[in-house]
Amino acid sequence: MSSSDIVITGIGAVTAGAVGRVAHWDLLQNGRVTTSENDYSLKLFRPDSHVKDRRYLRSCSQADGIGLAALSGLMTDSNFDPKYYSPERVGIYTGESPRNPQDHSGHFEALEASRDEHGHISEKVFGQASRSARPVTLLLGLSNNVLCYGSLMWDARGPNSNYTSSVLSAHLAVINAAKRMQRGALDLAIAGGCSDSTEEFRKATLIATNIAAGYAKGTAVADGAAFITLERRKAALARGSRILASYISSAYSCDGLGPARFDRDGNALYDCIVRALSAAAVNPAEIGLIFSGSSGLPDLDLMETQVLGRVFAGAATPPALADTSRVLGGLMEAGGMLDLGLVSEFFTCGVVPPAVRPHVNRGQFSNHISPERPFALALRCSTSGEYSCVIVKGELN
Numbered sequence: 001m002s003s004s005d006i007v008i009t010g011i012g013a014v015t016a017g018a019v020g021r022v023a024h025w026d027l028l029q030n031g032r033v034t035t036s037e038n039d040y041s042l043k044l045f046r047p048d049s050h051v052k053d054r055r056y057l058r059s060c061s062q063a064d065g066i067g068l069a070a071l072s073g074l075m076t077d078s079n080f081d082p083k084y085y086s087p088e089r090v091g092i093y094t095g096e097s098p099r100n101p102q103d104h105s106g107h108f109e110a111l112e113a114s115r116d117e118h119g120h121i122s123e124k125v126f127g128q129a130s131r132s133a134r135p136v137t138l139l140l141g142l143s144n145n146v147l148c149y150g151s152l153m154w155d156a157r158g159p160n161s162n163y164t165s166s167v168l169s170a171h172l173a174v175i176n177a178a179k180r181m182q183r184g185a186l187d188l189a190i191a192g193g194c195s196d197s198t199e200e201f202r203k204a205t206l207i208a209t210n211i212a213a214g215y216a217k218g219t220a221v222a223d224g225a226a227f228i229t230l231e232r233r234k235a236a237l238a239r240g241s242r243i244l245a246s247y248i249s250s251a252y253s254c255d256g257l258g259p260a261r262f263d264r265d266g267n268a269l270y271d272c273i274v275r276a277l278s279a280a281a282v283n284p285a286e287i288g289l290i291f292s293g294s295s296g297l298p299d300l301d302l303m304e305t306q307v308l309g310r311v312f313a314g315a316a317t318p319p320a321l322a323d324t325s326r327v328l329g330g331l332m333e334a335g336g337m338l339d340l341g342l343v344s345e346f347f348t349c350g351v352v353p354p355a356v357r358p359h360v361n362r363g364q365f366s367n368h369i370s371p372e373r374p375f376a377l378a379l380r381c382s383t384s385g386e387y388s389c390v391i392v393k394g395e396l397n
Contacts, residue, residue, distance in 0.1 A: 006247040007233045010078025011341035012070040015224035016040045025345050029353045031327040040222030040329035041198040056149040067146035067194030070225035078229040085188045091158035093177040094147040095169025095193025095333040158186050169193045169333035171380045171388035175250040192227030195332040222329025226337035245343045246393040249280035255385030262385035266307040269387045276389040285315045288373030291339040292323040293381035321365035323358045336380050343376045347394035
């Protein structure tokens, strides 16, 4: 099976600015650029108004509920028919953030109350003290809740995986879901991620590890969830599905220097892009649009710019460059999915909307998107030296 036989047929997305595919495209065209983290919070979001079966929300945290709301919206956008595919041939691939230890606070408090002066824990005292904690407290802290409840929602019984790899998480979900489809293990894959980065404990952790150190200059960390559906083209057309884009190829790499460190020469990122292009049998001159992996960290963004300059140095006409995080915020584990699902809208529009043009001067790139070069290259760049590249092709009607 050629990689172009895998197509994207739907988007389910929830961010602080919009809900759903159409609303997000309108947001990217007309949204305002901001660096205030308060504008990207979903603390007041009500998942129960978007998830039909509210039983899935009883053992979930707020972050999990955001993910399930996006998965519910994806059912509608992809025109999902539960009778079309065998449940054993449907799989879910999620990128999720590490859980907040405060989700277990009731049991932690009981644990401390049962400890004597020598540090020994009384099981009897712990049992009594923990009665005040919610029975599902431990479930709230699982980092694969969206995968678990999402698979129940979609009746997805096929192979599935969960990733906690910071900003690469959703890309890894898509990459590995596509590999499973190429190997013949799945007919339908749901892939994406969710993040609660503005939650106080989570945000403090990101700042303490320098992951969010530069966001105030370009991108604020954001809450959100975004998922796409992947199907085989023939089957998607047979069931009357709308095709949003073609999945072509992907690659990922790592500097291997350790947490919060990256190679400023960009060799791993360069290798990642070159391998993705090679796997796609696409040369740089055929790329019409690049979605920046903008981290907001000036040194990392500069390195990305220099690497892209090397890759596209021989192109007679520079590709366009877009940075959707300027409007959506730094979606961390949910990042990159809207780029993949809305690529055809960008090509149809023909220009990069002003709100999503990079905030720094990257003069070697264009704002014009040529329909004669229908391939798009989407990047994710981590401050810990991890990189991913996904190449998709726009479907122009």
